[in-house]
Amino acid sequence: MVEMYTYIWLFVSYYVRPIYKWFLRKTTGLCELQRICYGAVSGAPRVRAVEKSLGASRSPQIAQLIAHLNNVSDNHRFVGQNGREIVSGAVSTVLLVKRINPRVHFQFVKSFGHCIQQIWGYRQLLADVESLRTTTYDPDNVEHERKLMLLWEALRPxxxxxxxxxxQWQDIGFQGDDPKTDFRGMGLLGLENLLFFASEYGNGPASHVLSHSLHPVHGYAFAIVGINLTSMAWQLLRDGHAKTYVYNTCKAVPSVRVFHQFYCYLFYEFDRHWLACRPKSMMEFSDIKTKFExxxxxxxxxxNNVFSIRLADTV
Structure with a gap:
């Protein structure tokens, strides 16, 4: 039965969809990408629809464009003036392939360009985050050690x-006397996530969460849980779930800062979830984390979801 539904879906996608698109183009005078950019809500609904449309295109020029953009973002070159030129070139290619007059459809040029920024900015963000994750914490690296000291100062000023x-490291939730051993799974990314949370939200949410982690009954290991949440955030970014957050949050090419902010939201909300569950020990962590995820x-x-830390709740 599943195979039959799969066959039907493939048939519809391959044969019926192009006919349907041709019909709509003839009746509306707009290609699918135009209909999306003019009709879909800005943010994740529009960007994801454009992403899907480009991926389903049979145009060799579009396929070549996608391969080029993938290469650019995978190699961290979708930045600054180079990024703006790449977006402009991508828009021009689509205008040519789809026979769209930019003087008439100037709003499409703007909306579609933003979608290009988001789609391949997300891919570059994944590459940037992966680079941090695979960078091993090195106690002989002065910059790594400096960030570790800043983490302590932010949490224990x-x-x-x-x-x-x-x-003393155990007071902020590390397992032993030397935090370097706890960063093995997530590398430098785990430290940078913790430091961002402690630095950017130190006077509110971060201190709020740290105080909860020290509860005599329902407490947990702040740093270890934080590194576990780094793993969760990375998985959500990698499997595409985080696209909703990124596409609804960013006005330009997403940076690692956006990932840090997503992580902060997860940490703050996990703390709320943990306390609501009223666990008796850390032995319940796995089940609670699974439900939270x-x-x-x-x-x-x-x-349409937009995540943000509700600062009023920390008062």
Missing amino acids: DEMLASRITK SNVKASLQDP
């Missing part, structure tokens, strides 16, 4: 570290 290796994925299914 009134307390000095007795030494580089000390049990399912809830996040369900929320991300709504293309």
Whole structure:
């Protein structure tokens, strides 16, 4: 039965869809990309629809364009003036292939260009985040050590570290006396996520969450949970669930900062979820995390969702 439905879907996609698109073009005077950019809500609904349309195109020129944009974003070259020129070139290619007059459809040029920024900016963001994840924390690297010290200062501004290796690290949720061993799974990305949360939201959400982690009954290991949430955020970015957040948040090419902000939202909301579950010990972490992740994925299914930390709740 499943195979039959798959066959029907493939048949419709391959034969019926082009006829339907041709019919709409003849009756509306607009190609599918124009209809999307003029009719779909801005943000994730529009960008994802454009992404799907481009991916389904049978045009060799469009396929070549997609391969070029993939190469650019995978090699971190979708930035600055180079990025703007690439967007302009991509728009020009589509205008030519689809026979669209830019003087008449100037709004399409703007909307479609923004979609190009988001789609391949997201792909570049994934490459940037993966580069951080695969960078091993190195205690001999001065910059890595500086960031670790900044993390301590942001979370414990009134307390000095007795030494580089000390049990004090356990006060902010590391497993042992030396945090470097806890970064193995997520590399430098785990540290940068924690540091961003502690630095950007130190006077509100971060201190709020840290205080909850120290609860005598329902507490948890702040740093270890944070690194686990880095893994969750990375998985959501990699499998495409995070597109809803990124496409609804960014006005330009997404940067790693956007990923950090997404992580902060997850950490803050996980803390709320954890306390609502009232666990008796960290042994319940896996089940609670699984349920939380399912809830996040369900929320991300709504293309109109915009996530943000509710600062009023931290007062």
